Amino acid sequence: FVNEISRLTAIMSDAKYFTTAKKGELFELKQQLNSPKKAEKRDAVKKVIASMTVGKDVSSLFSDVINCMQTDNLELKKLVYLYLMNYAKTQPDLALMAVNTFVRDCSDPNPLIRALAVRTMGCIRVDRITEYLCDPLRKTLKDDDPYVRKTAAVCVAKLYDIDPELVMEQGFIAALTELLSDPNPMVVANAVAALSEIHEYSRTGPVFDLNPGTVSKLLTALNECTEWGQVFILDSLALYDPEDDRERQSMCERITPRLQHVNAAVVLSAIKVLMKNIEYLRDTDVRASLYKKLSPPLVTLLSSEAEVQYVALRNINLIVQKRPDLLSHHMKVFFVKYNDPVYVKMEKLDIMIRLATSDTIQQVLSELKEYATEVDVDFVRKSVRAIGRCAIKVEGSAQRCVDTLLDLIRTKVNYVVQEAIVVIKDIFRKYPNKYESIIATLCENLDTLDEPEAKSAMIWIVGEYAERIDNADELLESFLDNFSEENPQVQLQLLSAIVKLFLKRPTGTQELVQRVLGLATQESDNPDLRDRGYIYWRLLLTDPAAAKAVVLCERPLISEETDLLEPSLLDELICHISSLASVFHKPPNTFIDGRVPGRRIAPAALFEEEVEEGEEGVSHAAPVDLLGDAFSDSKISTSGFVQPKTLWLDSTAGKGLEIHGTMARRQGQIYMDMTFTNTIAQALGDFVIHFDKNSFGLAPAAGLAVPTLAPSVSHDTSLPLNNLGAVNKTDPLSKLQIAVTTSADVVYFSILVPFHVLLIEDGKLERGEYLRLWKEIEDSQESIISVHGVTLSTDDVMKRLEASNIFLIARRTVNEQELCYMSFKFINNIVALAELTFTPGSTTIKVAIRSKFIDVIRGLQDTFETLLSGGTSATEC
Numbered sequence: 001f002v003n004e005i006s007r008l009t010a011i012m013s014d015a016k017y018f019t020t021a022k023k024g025e026l027f028e029l030k031q032q033l034n035s036p037k038k039a040e041k042r043d044a045v046k047k048v049i050a051s052m053t054v055g056k057d058v059s060s061l062f063s064d065v066i067n068c069m070q071t072d073n074l075e076l077k078k079l080v081y082l083y084l085m086n087y088a089k090t091q092p093d094l095a096l097m098a099v100n101t102f103v104r105d106c107s108d109p110n111p112l113i114r115a116l117a118v119r120t121m122g123c124i125r126v127d128r129i130t131e132y133l134c135d136p137l138r139k140t141l142k143d144d145d146p147y148v149r150k151t152a153a154v155c156v157a158k159l160y161d162i163d164p165e166l167v168m169e170q171g172f173i174a175a176l177t178e179l180l181s182d183p184n185p186m187v188v189a190n191a192v193a194a195l196s197e198i199h200e201y202s203r204t205g206p207v208f209d210l211n212p213g214t215v216s217k218l219l220t221a222l223n224e225c226t227e228w229g230q231v232f233i234l235d236s237l238a239l240y241d242p243e244d245d246r247e248r249q250s251m252c253e254r255i256t257p258r259l260q261h262v263n264a265a266v267v268l269s270a271i272k273v274l275m276k277n278i279e280y281l282r283d284t285d286v287r288a289s290l291y292k293k294l295s296p297p298l299v300t301l302l303s304s305e306a307e308v309q310y311v312a313l314r315n316i317n318l319i320v321q322k323r324p325d326l327l328s329h330h331m332k333v334f335f336v337k338y339n340d341p342v343y344v345k346m347e348k349l350d351i352m353i354r355l356a357t358s359d360t361i362q363q364v365l366s367e368l369k370e371y372a373t374e375v376d377v378d379f380v381r382k383s384v385r386a387i388g389r390c391a392i393k394v395e396g397s398a399q400r401c402v403d404t405l406l407d408l409i410r411t412k413v414n415y416v417v418q419e420a421i422v423v424i425k426d427i428f429r430k431y432p433n434k435y436e437s438i439i440a441t442l443c444e445n446l447d448t449l450d451e452p453e454a455k456s457a458m459i460w461i462v463g464e465y466a467e468r469i470d471n472a473d474e475l476l477e478s479f480l481d482n483f484s485e486e487n488p489q490v491q492l493q494l495l496s497a498i499v500k501l502f503l504k505r506p507t508g509t510q511e512l513v514q515r516v517l518g519l520a521t522q523e524s525d526n527p528d529l530r531d532r533g534y535i536y537w538r539l540l541l542t543d544p545a546a547a548k549a550v551v552l553c554e555r556p557l558i559s560e561e562t563d564l565l566e567p568s569l570l571d572e573l574i575c576h577i578s579s580l581a582s583v584f585h586k587p588p589n590t591f592i593d594g595r596v597p598g599r600r601i602a603p604a605a606l607f608e609e610e611v612e613e614g615e616e617g618v619s620h621a622a623p624v625d626l627l628g629d630a631f632s633d634s635k636i637s638t639s640g641f642v643q644p645k646t647l648w649l650d651s652t653a654g655k656g657l658e659i660h661g662t663m664a665r666r667q668g669q670i671y672m673d674m675t676f677t678n679t680i681a682q683a684l685g686d687f688v689i690h691f692d693k694n695s696f697g698l699a700p701a702a703g704l705a706v707p708t709l710a711p712s713v714s715h716d717t718s719l720p721l722n723n724l725g726a727v728n729k730t731d732p733l734s735k736l737q738i739a740v741t742t743s744a745d746v747v748y749f750s751i752l753v754p755f756h757v758l759l760i761e762d763g764k765l766e767r768g769e770y771l772r773l774w775k776e777i778e779d780s781q782e783s784i785i786s787v788h789g790v791t792l793s794t795d796d797v798m799k800r801l802e803a804s805n806i807f808l809i810a811r812r813t814v815n816e817q818e819l820c821y822m823s824f825k826f827i828n829n830i831v832a833l834a835e836l837t838f839t840p841g842s843t844t845i846k847v848a849i850r851s852k853f854i855d856v857i858r859g860l861q862d863t864f865e866t867l868l869s870g871g872t873s874a875t876e877c
Helices: 002-018 025-033 038-053 059-069 074-087 092-105 111-123 127-140 146-162 164-169 172-179 185-201 212-222 227-237 245-260 264-278 284-301 306-322 342-355 361-371 377-393 395-409 414-430 436-443 452-464 472-480 488-504 510-522 527-542 544-551 567-574 580-584 604-615 624-629 767-776 794-803 854-870
Strands: 646-649 657-666 669-678 688-691 714-722 735-741 746-752 782-787 807-814 817-825 831-838 845-850
Touching (some): 025 038, 025 059, 059 074, 074 092, 092 127, 111 127, 111 146, 127 164, 127 172, 146 164, 146 185, 164 172, 185 212, 185 227, 212 227, 212 245, 227 245, 227 264, 245 264, 245 284, 264 284, 264 306, 264 567, 284 306, 306 580, 342 377, 377 395, 377 414, 395 414, 452 472, 472 510, 488 510, 488 544, 510 527, 527 544, 567 831, 646 746, 657 746, 767 807, 767 831, 794 807, 794 817, 794 831, 794 854, 831 854
Antiparallel strands (some): 646 657, 688 735, 782 845, 807 817, 831 845
């Protein structure tokens, strides 16, 4: 109580400094600042700071306030430093007056003053002062007092933000690295924080390289530093890749106690490190034990305040996508409480569906049915949709889910009915010809529908099952009266539904289909609707059988897991647990500029699973070895893709000589296949070819075998090439400048060498080598493209790529997407890796290319686009 009275008294005594300014106050303050009385001077500085705090301009007192720095009073010195930090930018010349005092204070016997001086100098963002900071900073980094050292460590990061080159030149990075071995844990934590910050913004390469010795010291400091220091250390350990299994296991065991920390940030950072490392442990028992330890802390986080719960739930959402079994026995903690904020309720619903299994589906459905009677409309809508997701995910629960949805429809609550119809449409897609008996109940609510999504869902149901609904034509015709006023989504669905009806029941529906086609093609401004109408019209006019095959084709079954993150993105976000990226579910580089993106986890788990399943006798759609063995006799890699000949040199530039050509690789040799044509009236002969220095050292391996050409005569030739020529980097990298000497003159031209002819036959890496190289390549050295219009099957794509020396290392199916990991090597031994993602039913393939030599990536992108979308392999011709 006495302390509280003292605190209130102090606050009331300081309040006088914030009273309204009187006329001529600055003049009075100037006099007080120059007063010989210390108490009067201190009060004057407090008044100046108070005025500055409320937004008044007191910069005119700069020199008078600076003169007050010469004092032993710590309180007064702090106030002057605060003023200096605020106004140094506007008064840089006067701020230089304070440099000598800063330097002197950095040698003060009081460690608080030394730390205050170096902290203030780091906060003054004036270039002319920065150069004076180096010597005091270097001295304080080796100060005897740990408080001064930890303050100086943070100051290095601030200085790097102002002048990165100065920090590198003065050797402060090395000094920070030495502080990682400091006996004081707080100094270590601040050094880690500073190095991590510098590493994130560094554009000159990595500045924070960890080794086993340093990691051991960080793990020791982890037990003794503050909670925020622990977060910095854990975040840095998440970037470290242990050298062997033993070190990885030891690191995981030493981090595990952090899971019991009271601070949620420490817990999530520890989980991030463990999630990244556990999957690489070889001992399955140790792996299972560590995974088991992750569940309790995640559950405990849900007992925190709502904001922390939300962050925890967003991170849990990622974790259960990666490891669904981790929280499968903790379903009840995700049940919604009456007083949960709506954003927490929504996240809990998502996780409940992800965790739902045949064992827990009954209690999940009971909960969802209860939620559907809540007062919050958005929450109710999501609850109804969740019931539909349960039906699609757990087949055994589908009947119970449909019964539950029918009960909700009978409540006649408008928004509940509409959401129920939307999800029932998805259930029909998942289980065709199974629950059609409820269509009559759905049709009873047709008139109450007013939302576009619900209307289009109901129209789809009527069109899909038109042959079973006697009055389907009447139901669909009722929507045509207001066709022009309907939402485009409803218009498109209505058009398709009526065409389906006509194809199933042509008698009596011809007038209806003509009417909707007329509305869609002649009275609509929507290009999508108009185009679809014309397509249907022409199909029906020219080939009704083809129309039936197109419109009434069997549709692929839908999956509940359509909202799962793409596996490579999920791996990246797992590396960013406990950060904003894990809350937004987006990589950091999508919302923060200038940051180095987090590392993607190498696909080791995919490789291991494939080996394990192979040992258990589980067959894959296309195991890796099939590509190696099944085609070994056919020598598929000896003849790759060959582009058609194109015009390399026209007759004008060639002074009568015209050259068409292409590049090819046959039997491990690069060839330049050319057609020489003489377009002038005199003969051309004495042909000699020369190459300029180029990126891959390409040079002719033999002479040019072209005879003397009479007028209008052409000759085909193949010139073998090697890579023993002079090397000089060109722009672009594939550019090859050529000179051809003839009996008439010398002509010059240049071509772009397609990268696939530069790939050699021994580019297939061992799996261990592949994983090692994947980890070594930074994510900044990766580029991702989408190749559209690929009509080949996955097997055919693999054949085509292997024919061009792009080799399959592993192939797995994850969340219905097929991932293929490839390697290839250039003639100069540059190695690159690729990850191809195939999505069922899609003609788009996502290609991620990684290489330490980023200059080759652009050309490789073009190569994949050519091979996947337009190329024809020589072995396929």
